[in-house]
Amino acid sequence: MAGGPVTGRPTRYTYYTADLATGAITDELPLYDATFSTELNEAGEFRARLPLGDPRITVHRPRELTEPGRAALYVERDGVLVWGGVIRTVKYTSADQHLEIGAAGFLSYFDHRRVLPAAFDPAASDLGSVSVTFTDRDQSDIARALVAVAQEHTHGDIGIRPESDALSGITRTLVYPGSDLKSTGEALRELASLEHGPDFLFDMAYGSDGRPVRRLRVGTPHLGQQGTPHVWEYGANLIGYTWPADGASTATRVFALGEQGEGSQLVAVAEAPGTGRPLTETEVSYVHLTDTDLLRSQARSALAAVSAPVILPELTVRADREPVLGSYQVGDDALVVIKDVFFPEGVRFGVRITGIEVTPGNDAGEEQVQLTVTPAISTP
Secondary structure, X not given: XXXXXXXXXXXXXXXXXXXXXXXXXXXXXXXXXXXXXXXXXXXXXXEEEXXXXXXXXXXXXXXXXXXXXXXXXXXXXXXXXXXEEEEEEEEEEOOOOEEEEEEXXXXXXXXXXXXXXXXXXXXXXXXXXXXXXXXXXXXXXXXXXHHHHHHOOOOOOOOEEEOOOOOOOXXXXXXXXXXXXXXXXXXXXXXXXXXXXXXXXXXXEEOXXXXXXXXXXXXXXXXXXXXXXXXXXXXXXXXEEEOOEEOOOOOOEEEEEEEEOOOOEEXXXXXXXXXXXXXXXXXXXXXXXXXHHHHHHHHHHHHHHHOOOEEOOEEEEOXXXXXXXXXXXXXXXXXXXXXXXXXXXXXXXXXXXEEEEEEOOOOOOOOEEEEEEEEOOOOO
């Protein structure tokens, strides 16, 4: 049966604030009612509350420590950094003297940056005359370069560094015209959404000097562990699950719409014959794309996403049984074993972890972990 022995000591969570620009830790805050999430190719979120009625807390000047857009936040679990991001919202309520804090992962910073050359001078340059171009360059390197170029701008470096320089073996030619003012975050997501596009994740770890290091991990093209998959078994380390199936947006033919010319529009079509379903159609728009091969790739990628009902199971798992929280990450493969009234025959199926949401709880034993997964090959 999956799941090892329960750990005996209570789990300790610590919440640190930091300066977004320099990375320097500024203080530790006693947050509660916390929830945080990590998502593959997305930013993830954090929510928590801070009581301000205690003078021992207000003396730390929490209003300054949590200034949105300037302050970063780290979550440490038993000495290991498990989440980091940018404080985006705070809300104080005088009735109960609590401060609500909302944050988003470091990807959210790059949603507020534009893909422009490092030498771009807004006072002297014309947006229409500049661009960032990658010619026959490995797609994993393009992802790293997009982040690097953003951080080469004056006051634009928040200390994100690539974890490795591994390549995917898939080259692409991409042009980002300055006049598009495309956000770096959007460019990263679009790159990941291409057929066989590279996964990416912003995470953090303590460096050799004990300070947090902000990292960009890029897949080749996928992120995930090496070796055997993690195992969760219902009734052991798998506490509960939901199994939603949504076929409202299914289609067996996808039209990808590219650049609109004077007399015609660039169009690519992808079709899934032999599904046993009646013909259904949909379209996706990429009006900035002028490359036919890229447009075909987007059409195939979109078809893969809608050719069957969307099934995104959510697993509620034990954090204190193997595999323990912190030993797995988004992108990892897992094996799920279930036998119950929904699957009376018993099933074993492979999944890929695409989201992790953690609720530490305010007291010992309240820690909850919910995984969002996608079936790796086929669904039961």
